[in-house]
Amino acid sequence: MQNKSTRALYLIPYSAWIILFVIAPIALVVYYSLFDIHGDFTFANYRAFFSSVYLELTLSSFWYAFLITLFSLLIAYPTAYFLTKTKHKQLWLLLIIIPSWINLLLKTYAFIGIFGQYGPINAFFTAIGIGSTQLLFTDFSFIFVSVYIFIPFMILPIFNAIDRLNPALIDASRDLGASPWTTFRRVILPLTMNGVKSGIQVTFIPALSLFMITRLIAGNKVITLGTAIEQQFLVTQNWGMGSTIAVFLILFMFVIMLFTGQKEKGGASDGKTK
Amino acid sequence: MKEIIRAAVAVIAVSALLLYINSQLGKTSGSTGSDTITVYNWGEYLDPELLKQFTEKTGIRVVYETFDSNEAMMTKIQQGGTSYDVAMPSEYMIEKMKEENLLVPLDHSKIPNLENIDPYFLDLPFDPGNEYSVPYFWGTVGIAFNPDLLKKDFDFTSWEDLWSPELRQQVILVDSAREVMGMGLNSLGYSLNSTDGAELDAASAKLDELTPNVKAIIGDEIVEMMRRNEAAIALTWSGQALDMMYVNESIDFSVPEEGSNLWFDNMIIPKTAANVDGAHQFINFMLEAEVAAQNADWVGYSTPNAAALELMDPEVTGDKRFYPDEKIRENLEVYRNLGPEMTGEYNERFLRFKMGMN
Numbered sequence: 001m002q003n004k005s006t007r008a009l010y011l012i013p014y015s016a017w018i019i020l021f022v023i024a025p026i027a028l029v030v031y032y033s034l035f036d037i038h039g040d041f042t043f044a045n046y047r048a049f050f051s052s053v054y055l056e057l058t059l060s061s062f063w064y065a066f067l068i069t070l071f072s073l074l075i076a077y078p079t080a081y082f083l084t085k086t087k088h089k090q091l092w093l094l095l096i097i098i099p100s101w102i103n104l105l106l107k108t109y110a111f112i113g114i115f116g117q118y119g120p121i122n123a124f125f126t127a128i129g130i131g132s133t134q135l136l137f138t139d140f141s142f143i144f145v146s147v148y149i150f151i152p153f154m155i156l157p158i159f160n161a162i163d164r165l166n167p168a169l170i171d172a173s174r175d176l177g178a179s180p181w182t183t184f185r186r187v188i189l190p191l192t193m194n195g196v197k198s199g200i201q202v203t204f205i206p207a208l209s210l211f212m213i214t215r216l217i218a219g220n221k222v223i224t225l226g227t228a229i230e231q232q233f234l235v236t237q238n239w240g241m242g243s244t245i246a247v248f249l250i251l252f253m254f255v256i257m258l259f260t261g262q263k264e265k266g267g268a269s270d271g272k273t274k
Numbered sequence: 275m276k277e278i279i280r281a282a283v284a285v286i287a288v289s290a291l292l293l294y295i296n297s298q299l300g301k302t303s304g305s306t307g308s309d310t311i312t313v314y315n316w317g318e319y320l321d322p323e324l325l326k327q328f329t330e331k332t333g334i335r336v337v338y339e340t341f342d343s344n345e346a347m348m349t350k351i352q353q354g355g356t357s358y359d360v361a362m363p364s365e366y367m368i369e370k371m372k373e374e375n376l377l378v379p380l381d382h383s384k385i386p387n388l389e390n391i392d393p394y395f396l397d398l399p400f401d402p403g404n405e406y407s408v409p410y411f412w413g414t415v416g417i418a419f420n421p422d423l424l425k426k427d428f429d430f431t432s433w434e435d436l437w438s439p440e441l442r443q444q445v446i447l448v449d450s451a452r453e454v455m456g457m458g459l460n461s462l463g464y465s466l467n468s469t470d471g472a473e474l475d476a477a478s479a480k481l482d483e484l485t486p487n488v489k490a491i492i493g494d495e496i497v498e499m500m501r502r503n504e505a506a507i508a509l510t511w512s513g514q515a516l517d518m519m520y521v522n523e524s525i526d527f528s529v530p531e532e533g534s535n536l537w538f539d540n541m542i543i544p545k546t547a548a549n550v551d552g553a554h555q556f557i558n559f560m561l562e563a564e565v566a567a568q569n570a571d572w573v574g575y576s577t578p579n580a581a582a583l584e585l586m587d588p589e590v591t592g593d594k595r596f597y598p599d600e601k602i603r604e605n606l607e608v609y610r611n612l613g614p615e616m617t618g619e620y621n622e623r624f625l626r627f628k629m630g631m632n
Contacts, residue, residue, distance in 0.1 A: 013281030037614040053626050117504045137490040219490025221631040236621045
């Protein structure tokens, strides 16, 4: 039998970790957000966030993050579904995951070459007679590269959810006369919703604050909250405003987590519905 | 019990490791004593061969570190983790550092080679009497362009050329608020240090009209894109333009007549210096005619050292694009430190301009 004090002892490492690496940094960000450039205490940064370009910036960040998440999901879901049907599914999964081990910046630089005026895609376009097109620095290239980067993160949770789905349930649905579409809509999709939610979480939140890709691939024609934070810290040296934007980014993350959070209700993943 | 200890040790170990890394980052081998100095410079901005020469000559070892923006440099000097002995900030940053008391006054008796510098570059408004700084390199902001890729002949003697409808989606801008806002202000004939709300509004409106022509707003990637014929026109610094021309010979450079920015990078001794005497020796060494000439050859930017110019290839020093004569220089303006509010205002306007691109 363990008494209470031993249990409290067990908590020390974890709470120390949480305090040092989670709570303290967030507290610092909030603290800095309450000071203006002269180091005076103020709420002006928060007013500035709501009155100026930053609101528009937030909307456009959300719009792009939404598009990136949507396209990632549209591609990832069928991919994950067919992966579970293949013979060597773990191998295929591994092959899809491997590119995500390569440094993000490296992959981004590769796309500068691929999309370039003399890159392979434009060479192909010229060969089939469409002619060279401006690919780099467009909305298309920005979304394409972002989707490419996030796809593995979207596939993984969805794959796990589909893989754990009890095949008996699908057979039952067919036996009872449901069409494949109905089976998918009423059985498979609801039971894999948790995987989809996790996928959305790990895609949408980082997509909100992408910043290197906005410069290298979108040529700063797409501006996200991440770019704004970088600017405030490194160029304007207005740490207060930078921190304020960061505070809102953290708040948005909490809201998204709330919406996509897993409800521990016996876990739909093992095939038992409430 | 074992697990707790193990976990606790892990937490402490990670914290200790981070602290260690932090302290290492702060003072990378910065054991500045009487026989070492730490030099803090822009990347690719000094011939490494010269550091060896300096050590051979004086016995002082040089620890060399680089930064990529004036602001990053100032932040590090402010924090004071490393004892930097010499740094090379731009002129507006010197004004700012002076205000913040981050500079050590120079002892001119220890820098006799100061007389090698062209008097035009001495006693400038950002540092009267060169009390704190000695000019290192100078240059301009202008337009690099590749005539081979343009359908119509442009010489870009006017900023207005950039607004031509023929140049749709062709212009690359450098991702820097001062340069882009300065271009907007200059194109309207205003000062690039303007703090007048109406003038800034006009400049922002003017820049918004440029949007259809803008291909991208990027950083140092500009050089590579111009070299590989990916882009035809770029707003950039003179030295970067020269970097492009080394590789791609079709590229030309022009400083528009309405005016542009004239900038100076300067050697200073920051308050963090531990070896002030060694720092003076280093500055004096860099001002020697042969050293300055070799350095200018290697770096490619324009040297303010008149004695060095005589030793250099006249083809280089006679090139008006990179060594504009005084008549052209009269049209150019030096950045003034605008203060934190105005810097914020410039950045806000630049951010709005970028957001208007889509």
